[in-house]
Structures are given as C-alpha cells and as structure tokens.
Amino acid sequence: MAVPGQDPHPAFPPPPPLPRGRRCRGAERGGGRPDSMSQAPRGRTGPCQGGRMLRAGCRAALPRRPPGSAPLSGVGGERGAETGEGGLKRTPLDALHRSRGGRMVPFAGWSLPLHYGQGHLQSHLHTRRRCSLFDVSHMPQTRVYGRDRVRFVESLVVGDIAELKPGQGTLTLLTNERGGIVDDLIVTNALEDHLYVVSNAGCADKDLAILRGRAAELRAAGGDVHLEVSDNALLALQGPSMARVLQAGLSDDLAKLSFMNSITTTVFGVPDCRVTRCGYTGEDGVEISVPAGRAVELAERLLGVPEVWPAGLAARDSLRLEAGLCLYGNDIDETTTPVEAGLLWTLGKRRRVAMDFPGAAIIMAQVKEKPKRKRVGLTSVGPPIRPHTAILGPEGMPVGTVTSGCPSPSLGKNIAMGYVEAAHSRAGTALTVEVRKKQHPALVTKMPFVPTQYYMAK
Structure with missing residues (x-):
C-alpha cells in the first residue's frame, strides 16, 4: 500500500519537464479562473x-x-x-x-x-x-452545426463563444432564468464547421431537451442550426x-x-x-x-x-x-449561481454588457451587490468531512454546509469544499465542522489544494 509522499514505483525515472512550454496555474471544469x-x-x-x-x-x-x-x-x-x-x-x-x-x-x-x-x-x-x-x-459529446450555431449556443450559456479561435475551447455554464447553473459544459470551436460540446452524464436528458427545444425555436424563426449527438x-x-x-x-x-x-x-x-x-x-x-x-x-x-x-x-x-474543481449536483446545481460558486470568470465581458443570457439580471445584480454565500475550500483534522456536514461559525451557529469532502491522498489531511455565509469566507478564517455530533476545527483554505499543472505553449 502506498502512502502519501512515497513513490509506489521508484523504478520509473522522474518525468522530464515538457519542452518549449510553460505551466498555467488555475482551474478547469468547475474551478477557479486560470491566472494567465x-x-x-x-x-x-x-x-x-x-x-x-x-x-x-x-x-x-x-x-x-x-x-x-x-x-x-x-x-x-x-x-x-x-x-x-x-x-x-x-x-x-x-x-x-x-x-x-x-x-x-x-x-x-x-x-x-x-x-x-x-x-x-x-x-x-x-x-x-x-x-x-x-x-x-x-459524458455526452454533441456537435452543433449551422450558420447560427454560435448565436444558438450563446442564447443558452454565459460564455463568449464568438471569441473562440479555431480549435480553442472554454468552460461555460448553462443557466436558467433564475441564474442557477443547469450544467457546466466545455464548448470548442472545432476546426471543421461546428461547435463541439461536452456535458455531464447525469444531466444528459435535461440538457438535450433544452438544446433541442431552443434549436426548434430558432429554426422556426428562420435560423439554421442542427444537433448531432456523437x-x-x-x-x-x-x-x-x-x-x-x-x-x-x-x-x-x-x-x-x-x-x-x-x-x-x-x-x-x-x-x-x-x-x-x-x-x-x-x-x-x-x-x-x-x-x-x-x-x-x-x-x-x-x-x-x-x-x-x-x-x-x-x-x-x-x-x-x-484541484478545487466542482462536481455538478454536489458543488453546483440549479440553485447555485456563478457568483456564489466563484465561477464569475466564465462570464464573457461582452456577455456581461449585453446581458443576453438566461438569468443575466439576477447574476449581474449579485455581481454588484455581492452574494450572501460563497463557495470555499476547507481543511481539517479529525474524521473525514462528508457532504452535508454542517459548518459552524465562531459562536457555534451554523454558517454553511459541506458539498464535497475526502481525505487528500496527496496532502495527508482532510479537504473539503462547501458554501458559507460571505462574512466567514475569507481564507484563514477558523470555523468548525460537526461530524457525528462532535465538533472539529476547520480552516477556510484557498483552492486548489494541490497546485495545478495546466500547460500553455510558448
């Protein structure tokens, strides 16, 4: 059994650094904004x-x-x-x-x-x-064809799809009229003649219903778009x-x-x-x-x-x-907004001005007024923190809930993420978590917990 800090395969030489490139700190699907x-x-x-x-x-x-x-x-x-x-x-x-x-x-x-x-x-x-x-x-893979494919996708998501260069992709969010996250998607401007969309398996049916419904509306208005599920x-x-x-x-x-x-x-x-x-x-x-x-x-x-x-x-x-990445259904869902989830970076600048995506008024109001709760990382000692664990403030009153948690194999300590009242969301804030009716100290911690290694070519 391997233990953290011990390489289970010492016979393998350490991998050499990649040539002619640099690493990009940041997060991917459901995470925080990459720095560069x-x-x-x-x-x-x-x-x-x-x-x-x-x-x-x-x-x-x-x-x-x-x-x-x-x-x-x-x-x-x-x-x-x-x-x-x-x-x-x-x-x-x-x-x-x-x-x-x-x-x-x-x-x-x-x-x-x-x-x-x-x-x-x-x-x-x-x-x-x-x-x-x-x-x-x-995970569903969907191709979107037609001259109105960009307009079609942008009518459903918060990202600036029009700005994607050939071969470039982005994480974006499918939102509802209440500003909630229906799903998180990767949309790529394919080198061919379509957009390539990867979505979450657990949301496949509702996503496809939304896509097909919107495509039918656009075609009825004279638009050109059609879907192909791969x-x-x-x-x-x-x-x-x-x-x-x-x-x-x-x-x-x-x-x-x-x-x-x-x-x-x-x-x-x-x-x-x-x-x-x-x-x-x-x-x-x-x-x-x-x-x-x-x-x-x-x-x-x-x-x-x-x-x-x-x-x-x-x-x-x-x-x-x-890596600090969200799991749909646990860390984000239709009751969670991009602002609360720390995913504001997914909103394209042009889209923020146009406010032409579902739930734009509610989301942009939160940007201005600040959300009442925020997604945070937590580290703790004691038993592992599980989803639905109560997070308590300095006076022992509930201030939030854990949405994901596990012992970190890389760090050798418990990690979690969840939502807390905004007043308790600053990194370094001391809180407690209640596990099996016992309270254990927890610390609000910046994510990712482990440095990410996303690669950017020179």
Missing part, C-alpha cells in the same frame, strides 16, 4: 445529485435522472449504448475494464469502474506522479507523463497544443481522434474523442505503456477535489 488565460474548461464531468462512500474515504456522486425526463434511446441521432445488468449503459471499454479487474458500479445510469486491483490510494498517487487512463465515455468514446489520459506517452503515437507536436485547445489527428494509428488538452484532475492531460469501434484498440495501446495505469471514479473524485 481567458479560457478554461469538463469534467470536465460530473453527475447530478446523490452520494456513495468510496474506498479511502472519498465520495463520487451517483446522479438521479431529472424529474420528467426520459432516458436516451439511441434513436433519432441520440447516443446509442449497449445495456447490461440492471439496464445500465455500458461504454465501449466495458469488457476491457472487467478483464483488468475493474470494480464496476452504477454511475449516472452507466456501469463504470470505481477502481482496479491497485486500489484508490495508489491510483490517485500514480496519476499525480506518472499517468493514468480514465474512461469518460459516459457515439464516440472519450478517454482521458492524465498526469505528468502524459505528453511523453502520447507524443510517441502522434505526428503532431504536442508541445504546441495549449490547455483547452484541440486538434483532430491520428493517435497510435487510430484516425479521426479529437485530442483536447484538458481534464478533471488538475494535471496536464488530454481527452481523446475516438470512434467507438477503435476505442479498445487505442486504450490497449496506451495501457501497454508501463507508466500508464487504468484509473476509476474513486481516484477521479479525489483528484478533482484536490
């Missing part, structure tokens, strides 16, 4: 609502289907996916996960690996020190060894690909792959959209490299929390 760039991303993926204990004390959300929504059928351009026991959908890598000892669990209506034989702790640390491969094929698999290769591993299978120079930019290329002999430099771990990484029929071939090529381990939901959850 205007665009940031998915996690990328998260689900809606619920929770289940994971090995080593971490939680991953198990989403509920939004009320009134129907499951995707794979008909009429929707995603087609094989189903197994309990009606759970299976990704193209399902057999590979099982053959490698993946412990399969339900997640957002899919059967996905929680962890593999090496366990959660070692998998987490291996990703921080080497490289891991995650199957994120449960059946591609999606693989996330994450960790400091990623660039060296992937470059061996690319003719393109990966050192020229910056964080949140993408290319369409051949990867280890598999053509028509979209490689986007992003992820949900805080490490340098890529997400590879690959034709479903070639996904196993590509995954096996990557896993054939000794430094690359398969990783599951448990490691993904603790990695994203260390």
